[in-house]
Amino acid sequence: MFLKRAYPPLLALVVSISHTLATHAKQLEPGEYFLVDVPDALNYHHVHSDQDRNLRISEFVPRGQNVNNWREMVTIMTFRGLRGVTARQFAERMIADADNECATCSGELLQKGRLEGYRFALTMLSVPRPASGTSPEWNLGLVIRGKDSMYLVMKAWRQNPSPKDVTQWRSILSKARICDNRVKGVTCATD
Numbered sequence: 001m002f003l004k005r006a007y008p009p010l011l012a013l014v015v016s017i018s019h020t021l022a023t024h025a026k027q028l029e030p031g032e033y034f035l036v037d038v039p040d041a042l043n044y045h046h047v048h049s050d051q052d053r054n055l056r057i058s059e060f061v062p063r064g065q066n067v068n069n070w071r072e073m074v075t076i077m078t079f080r081g082l083r084g085v086t087a088r089q090f091a092e093r094m095i096a097d098a099d100n101e102c103a104t105c106s107g108e109l110l111q112k113g114r115l116e117g118y119r120f121a122l123t124m125l126s127v128p129r130p131a132s133g134t135s136p137e138w139n140l141g142l143v144i145r146g147k148d149s150m151y152l153v154m155k156a157w158r159q160n161p162s163p164k165d166v167t168q169w170r171s172i173l174s175k176a177r178i179c180d181n182r183v184k185g186v187t188c189a190t191d
Contacts, residue, residue, distance in 0.1 A: 033188060034144070034151040036076050036176045044074060054080050071158045079150040087145040088112050090152075091121035094141065098125040105129070110170075118178050119145045122170070128160070140166060142173040151178065 038044050038060065047067040048059040056078040061070045088109070095107030104126075111122040125139040138161055141154040153176050155169040179188035 030182045032146050032148045032178060032180045032182070034076065034078055034146070034149075034153075034176065035179050035188065036074075036153045036173075038074055038172065054082075056080070073156045075152075075154045075156065077152040077154075079152070081148065082150040085145075085150065087119045087121040087143040087150070090145075090150055091123045091141070091143045094123055094125060094143075098127055101127050102129045102131050115144060115174075116177055122173070124166070126160070140169050140173065142176055144176070144178060146178045147180065151176075 043063045044060040045063055046058065047061050047065075047070075048057075050057050056076075058076045059067060060074045060076075061067065062072055065071060065073075091109055091112075095109060098105050098107035105128065107123060107125045109121060110124055111120075113120060121143045123139070123141045123143070125137075125141065127138070128136045130136065135158055138157045138159070139154045140161075141152060144151045153173055155173065157165070161169075180186060181188055
């Protein structure tokens, strides 16, 4: 995954995130949680989680693919306690790293704003010929600045995605949200 090359010190620190977080929200300790709902019809399954004190990561691929041999992947990351960086600044760093990876690599800020009161940035990264010699990768990424942490969900493809695929995943990522069950009256159930 391109982000592993762009942020190696951060990615050395990883933590699992539950794919079924929303369905078990009432059992969770009070806190802030990042909820991402990948439709069941897309047939994604969990293939990797890791953790550390500062970062959580969980990766999902379509059935028939695995963490070492994938064509599409969804990665969910929580950068715990990351302060002093806005969602836009984080996204701009990702874009700059993609732009610097190779002559034909690029990154673009597609959208920024607020999502249920939290600042977000949506990016598209294109790394067709990585300098590192790894596989090509295209990423649609949603960065959300929470109160406690920075959150990132990335949809990755090994080949340039079609406009239809990008539109579909923009819609899916736009439904990601932060749930803070410390706020009175807030429930963390999904639609």
